[in-house]
Every structure is written in structure tokens, then in C-alpha cells.
Amino acid sequence: MTGAILLAAAVAALLQSRGPMVPTTRAVRSDLEQHLVVSGRVRVVTRVRFATPLAGRVVAVGAVEGQRVVPGDVLVQLDDAEARAEVAQAEAGVAQAAARVEQLRQVGAVVTSQAMREAEADLVRAEAELARVERLVEAGAATRASLEEARRQAELARARQRAADAQQTAAMPAGADTRLVLGALVESQGRLAAARARLAQMQVVAAEPGIILARLVEPGDAVSAGATLVEMAADGETELVIEPDERNLAWVRLGQRALAAADAFPQTVFDAEVSYIAPAVDPARGSVEVRLRVDEPPDILRPDMTVSVDLTVASNTDVVTLPADAVRGAATATPWVFVVEGGRLARRDVRVGIRGEGSVEIVSGIAPGTEVVLMDGPGLIEGQRVRPRPEVP
Structure with missing residues (x-):
């Protein structure tokens, strides 16, 4: 019994002398994309307001909010006796x-x-x-x-x-x-x-296809000349409006492609393209208005819907990458990593490039195959003996 205790103590002392076990990974070459994900809203470019040039009494309303209409559909009927x-x-x-x-x-x-x-x-x-x-x-x-x-x-x-x-x-x-x-x-x-x-003016008739946004009168209402009776989003160009932080403005450019999905229908993903970047920044919110054109909007889109827009702002192929949690001080001007050399920790300053989902491009500072320590809490110091524990990527 005493011998076993002594053996265990000796093993523990040996391991202690070799340092703590730390998770590690290796720098690899891979393709990397950086994305900017921003919430926004659907904006219909052509919003039509229907009115009548004559005063009268409403006898029937055919417009229903959310309903699709085609040219010739009667939206509102006034008393025409x-x-x-x-x-x-x-x-x-x-x-x-x-x-x-x-x-x-x-x-x-x-x-x-x-x-x-x-x-x-x-x-x-x-x-x-x-x-x-x-x-x-x-x-x-x-x-x-x-x-x-x-x-x-x-x-x-x-x-x-x-x-x-x-x-x-x-x-x-x-x-x-x-x-x-x-x-x-x-x-x-x-x-x-x-x-x-x-x-003919006693009838308000749809002149083009679209979706009814608002029904503003009911049968029996007396309306004055020029009053808006129905609002409609006409079929045609659809835009997404987002307001990314001004710090991300450098990543956004005209013609940039994006993927978008309505929060109500996340499984329906559709293409969009940046068509407008506001020339000024909103000083109150520190954001800039960006519009994206949707050439083939899905049927589920409705005006003012909330959407998530995923912009691919940068992409590089065959670059050195590391997991994001291997880079320390990544948001500072002097990012660095711990590498394992001869069983000890060594600090290496690195220069980072684009940031992908969970990965960071390493422009300089380490070579592919370098063993790098992943974040594992405080307490590690340069020169400390450690025992690498490779993590499965």
C-alpha cells in the first residue's frame, strides 16, 4: 500500500514538473469568408394610394388587407345612383x-x-x-x-x-x-x-397587380374628394433596408451579393444585391442606411417584414487560419498567440486578416502546422512548461 502511494506521488510530481495540460490546435490552410449579418425590413418601392376625386357614400369595399389583387378588381364602390x-x-x-x-x-x-x-x-x-x-x-x-x-x-x-x-x-x-x-x-x-x-369615378379599381396594405373605409362611410381609401403595394421592385453600424461601412459596397431570409420564414432564403448606400451616417445611431434590391422576391415577403441579411463582405482562398479562440487580443492592435515549443509556451505576435465564422485568417506570425494553445482561462505565462492536448478540429 505504501509503495503504491509513493508511486502515485512520484508520477504526480513528474507530471507537475512537465506543466499543466492545455488544449491545442494547429494552424491550417483553408478558404475563409467573412460575413456581416444585419437585421432589416422589407420595403416596397411602389406604394399606391387610391382615392376618389368625388365625395360620396361608400356602399361596398372589396379590398381586404393582405389580399392579392389584379387589374380591374373593384376595391371600393361609392353610391352611383x-x-x-x-x-x-x-x-x-x-x-x-x-x-x-x-x-x-x-x-x-x-x-x-x-x-x-x-x-x-x-x-x-x-x-x-x-x-x-x-x-x-x-x-x-x-x-x-x-x-x-x-x-x-x-x-x-x-x-x-x-x-x-x-x-x-x-x-x-x-x-x-x-x-x-x-x-x-x-x-x-x-x-x-x-x-x-x-x-366610372364612383368605383376605385386596381390598375396593376399588388397586395392590399391598408383598408381605410367601410360601407356606410361618407368620404370627401381626394381622401385616401386604400393603400396597396404594387408588384415590382422590392428592396431590403438595413442599417449596419458605421464601423462596418468599409465592408459594404455597391453590387455586393447577399443572402436574406424573413424572420417569420427562416427556411426561405433568397438572393439580394446592394443597390444603394446612403451618403451620410445617422449621427444619433451611428449607422448608415443600405438598400438591397431583390430581383425575385419570394411570395412570402410582405411590406415591413423583418429580415436577416447575410452579406459576404470578404473571401480568401488557401490562407492560414486558426480558430477564433486561439487568438488573444484579436480586437486590439497587437493580437498574439501562445505556441508550444519544446514543451514550453512561447508568445508569437500575429497579424490577422478577415474573420470567418469561428475562424480567423493569420496573415503573418506563424506558419501552417504550428501548434497553438486554445483559450483555457487565465494563469498561463510565457515560458511555462505545458503538456499539449490536441483538440479535434
Whole structure:
């Protein structure tokens, strides 16, 4: 029993003389990526607000928040009874004006042609009578008074012929009567178009596809002209807006690719690309606004959703790397590591490069294969004897 105790004590003393056991790893060559993960929100570039230019009373609301709509969907219906009556009245006015045009075309030509023929016949008779009286006066068989009367009758016939000619011209397509009735027709058609436009304004209709964001009225509500009734996010360009700390601004650049996922649907990962970097930093928060374009947004995205954006800000291939917890003072200007040389700890200053997930690039200071001590609490000092305990990477 005493011998066993002595043996155990001797072994313990030997181990103590060789120092404590410390976990170690070896520097290796590998590819490394540095990521910047930032939370943000979905922003819809095209946000449409629907309003009506007319005041009225809401009778139906077809818009439902979160619902997808397509062009032609009726979002809000106002009371249109009065507008429909105006359309009916205007349609009747157009029909009456059109009937007058047709009547002028069919009847006017017949009446004016007959009057023209009668006036021309009267003129021929009056001129023939004037010629006969003139011959009689020359022969001394008629008085000067009869000649004057014949001349007066001929002049009256000419006047009637000119009037009939003017009436016939007026009844033709370019005439004054035609212009009058056609003008009345055009005016009534204008009133009809205005009435139909007013009737159409009683409906708020989606002009493009999108998703309803807000329904701001209910049936029975009285709305004023210009009031917003519905808000919609139109299909089109979708953006993600993030605000990384200004200290990370150097890592962000236009055209940079990223992966993103909505917090509500973390399994759905989609691509994004940096499209805008604000020219100024928010002094209150010390952050900068960055926008990322989403060319193919998944259907699950909704405006103002919270998203996580993973930017690959740097990548290097075939570089010397160490686990992050092997580098001491990594956040300072003089990072360093403990290496094991001849069973003792030796400090080596290193220069670090990019930082990946759990790994750090070592630009200089140690070579691949160097055995490095992992963080294991305080108490280790340079020159101390230690016993390496390699950790499985």
C-alpha cells in the first residue's frame, strides 16, 4: 500500500514538473469568408394610394388587407345612383341630337330641292315677261309703268332664287343648319362622356397587380374628394433596408451579393444585391442606411417584414487560419498567440486578416502546422512548461 502511494506521488510530481495540460490546435490552410449579418425590413418601392376625386357614400369595399389583387378588381364602390341617372339623361340627349341630324339629312334635301326648282321656274317666267314688255315698249304698245312693274317682278324672282339657293346650301353637309345640328350632337356626346367618366369615378379599381396594405373605409362611410381609401403595394421592385453600424461601412459596397431570409420564414432564403448606400451616417445611431434590391422576391415577403441579411463582405482562398479562440487580443492592435515549443509556451505576435465564422485568417506570425494553445482561462505565462492536448478540429 505504501509503495503504491509513493508511486502515485512520484508520477504526480513528474507530471507537475512537465506543466499543466492545455488544449491545442494547429494552424491550417483553408478558404475563409467573412460575413456581416444585419437585421432589416422589407420595403416596397411602389406604394399606391387610391382615392376618389368625388365625395360620396361608400356602399361596398372589396379590398381586404393582405389580399392579392389584379387589374380591374373593384376595391371600393361609392353610391352611383345619381351618376347613373345623369348617364341615362345624357344618352337620351345624344339620341335626340342624332335623330335631328338624320332628319336634316333625309328631309332637308328634299324640301330645299323643291323650293329651288320653284324659284328657278319663277325666275325664268319673270325674265321672259320682262323681255316681252321691253319689246312692247319699244314698239309703243306698252307703257313705261308696265316696264317698271316687269322689272320689279324679275328682281323679286331673282331674290327668291338666291334665297332658295342659300337654303339649299345651308341644308348641305357644310351648311349652317348642318353645322348647328352637328354641333348640338357633339355637345350632347361630350355631356355623355363626362357623365360616364363621373360614373366610372364612383368605383376605385386596381390598375396593376399588388397586395392590399391598408383598408381605410367601410360601407356606410361618407368620404370627401381626394381622401385616401386604400393603400396597396404594387408588384415590382422590392428592396431590403438595413442599417449596419458605421464601423462596418468599409465592408459594404455597391453590387455586393447577399443572402436574406424573413424572420417569420427562416427556411426561405433568397438572393439580394446592394443597390444603394446612403451618403451620410445617422449621427444619433451611428449607422448608415443600405438598400438591397431583390430581383425575385419570394411570395412570402410582405411590406415591413423583418429580415436577416447575410452579406459576404470578404473571401480568401488557401490562407492560414486558426480558430477564433486561439487568438488573444484579436480586437486590439497587437493580437498574439501562445505556441508550444519544446514543451514550453512561447508568445508569437500575429497579424490577422478577415474573420470567418469561428475562424480567423493569420496573415503573418506563424506558419501552417504550428501548434497553438486554445483559450483555457487565465494563469498561463510565457515560458511555462505545458503538456499539449490536441483538440479535434
